[in-house]
Amino acid sequence: MTDGDRTLTRREALRAAVAVGGSAGLAACLNLESQPTETGEANRNTDPPDGTESAAELPNRQHAWTEFSRTDKHGNPVLARHHVLLLANYVDDGPVDDVDRKQAANAFRELEETYRWASDGLLFTVGYSPAYFDRYDEPLSESVDLPRPAALAPFEDPSFDTPDLLVHLASDRASAVLEAKQALFGELETANGSEVTETIDGIVELVDRRTGFIGPGLPAEHDDVNGVPDGAVSEDAPLFMGFKSGFVENQATENSVTITEGPFAGGTTQHLSLLRTELDQWYNQDSREQRVAKMFSATHAAEDLVEGVGDNLGDSSLVSETGVGDRVSDDAFEEGVVGHAQKLARARDEDGDPRLLRRDFATVDDGRTGVHFLSLQESIADFIQTRTAMNGTDVANVGGVGTKNNNGILQYITTVRRGNYLLPPRSKRSFPRPS
Amino acid sequence: MWPERDPTRRDFIATSGVALGMSVAGCATGDDAAGETETPSGAAPGGTEATPEGTDAGRENELPTATAQERPLVHIPAHQDGMRMVGMTEVGPYMVAMSYTLPHDFWVLAGQEKSYVRINDGQGLHLMATVWDPEYNQRIPLGSPPVEVRDAASGDSVAEKSLWPMLSQQMGPHFGDNVAFPDEGEYTVQLSFDPVSARQLGEYRGRFTDSVDAEFDLLFRTDITNNIRERFVDEAGQAGALEPMETNMKPNGSLPEVRALPGDHGGIVDGGAAKFVVQVLRKTPAGIDSSGPYLAVSARTPYNQYPLPFMGLRATVSSAGEEVREPLKAAIHPELGYHYGAPFPAIAMGDEVTLEVGAPPQIARHRGYQTAFLEFDDMTLTLGEQ
């Protein structure tokens, strides 16, 4: 496959195909995946696994992905490599009628029957925004904390996503996320070898489609977009900023982000933001030691705790073990810099566990690097509290730290969009009523 | 004006292989000792070229030979460039001036760790934003303002980043970075200013709390940038600093003279090549909840008296056998300008004050300042004894 005058590697081409989407992208993908593989991409020249026949075999939590995903050698769950986000609106005003509800339920169910519920098959969630629930007379159940999106820092000015629903498709196979989208919208006759009979075509309208990827090698292969210094992103970096993220010790569990009471027990809330990343300063101007200090902490930098992308850290970023979360203000004063992970370690819950289950991934949508920062938490308040810790406003006038200067990675990221969603339990996945 | 024979940068590079070699070596190694062909910004009012007086600069100049070891912490850099003004505009409580010079090298800091930023290949500019309060003429040296440069015709983004807070001998405190321009042509430069995080005191209370944007049109043409003149400075490597440049920007970046500062003068102590001017105000200024006296420390560069922001500074005050140790917080005030301070209810002339520095000023440094203001011993003075 070529892109202009350049030959793409196989992985690059797969990622590019996801970004292109449509039938052209899908055809390219299937073709690539049937070729012998090199590293990384799990062996795709076998047929994709079949779907799950019985709905009863699947967990009631839409977000139950971990036990169906790979884990790395340290026991960290590995997020699927390819992602598509579909933002869509219900076509009518007012409450959704039961016919449409049934139609969508069948379409989602058919996706499960088509692909195995696993990261080498297809994992997906369907979430609903506060704007969606506005169509009903009754308010959303009080057991759910789902405010409209808002700016969460004095220095940001994001646009707000207000589609009715957000479908998140994830798979290690680029073809699966592409094909699943087309199957869902009735653009295909067959998907993964089975006939497509149920779709959401006609009842929802797609308003935006976003794509992304995460995993060793993928960012390095997309360093051809604007703003990425040549060769700066390490070959084994899973994300553009060059460090591994999502250690099991630094993530909330699926259990802890699950809503426990009320009509949406078994569900969770989802925040999706689009962050633009500025990599020229990060790679060309900061030194490695400064990057480690800003991403983790000055202690991580001084004691050389992070090797390469941070695989040596095992299953923890060591923010608790080193106690750096308790030294944020001291470090701002004495060291002149505070780390991102260090600041966020202050946002733990009563048991000392992180509040967010991060499932963020990198993107080159619109030809620029960024992160689709997607996280799950029991309530949006958990997200706001965590993001407030990241803002570091409390240390923005302490010692060497400013609003953004040496304040974690704030200097390198800009929040462009924000949106909040409820992921109902699987049984209420199709156009839920508010209570 | 400069004599006609003064070399432009291109001219200079073409005719002086030796200097070019040095310059490249300096850029490539990032070694303080190398690269004596320094390029701090020179300046000019209203878009004309720099007009340093009485200089006969140029290719005949001897290359300076001082090494980093022999050089005073604050020293005169080896050469300077002109500067071009893009525009000046009043937005919200600020005056903002946008200017540029040739791409520059500089050092960014995270803690004690300095990272040398070399000049990239390709065509570009060193963009600079200078920000002040037009009422009291105090520079506001804080923030990392996001900048977006777009092609004026297509609207395509050429660069999007946060400018570094920086200090240079001729420009004083400003925000800047090098930006590559793909082609000649017209660009728009949009700057955003976040609310100021330092304490805002006295008449400044609540003044710098909104986010504001400023936009400028910039014409990028290599025949213009090639004419940004550069000259060698004979005194390179010696103790001293290039003068603040004369521009039509009202405050030149210097803090108020010591005798113009409000309150009782407690003395001046030196450390890390910086000067710490200690003042005691009988009443804590509005904006801090205290009615007692206020200790203000105006930390500044020698020679040009520029503020040194983003520093961890703490004071221990001993009066009548009682010791009080408090961090001093960064603040801006119409008469004190940028300073560090805290209320000390019992402080009085005759007390002993010890200043301790935690993090050195975390402001990016242009040449001549890169080795200064990094290591500080504790400094003690008795108030009013000098």
Ligand code: HEM
């Ligand atoms: C470009 C964007 C971002 C990058 C590259 C990034 C990267 C990282 C890295 C490398 C870590 C340490 C490793 C780990 O614990 O997994 C970390 C930790 C963390 N990040 Fe981020 N992050 C980004 C944005 C965010 C945002 C927007 C939030 C949410 C407000 C966030 C929340 C967290 C949390 C909660 C932790 C764990 C802290 C703890 O141990 O308790 N991150 N991030």
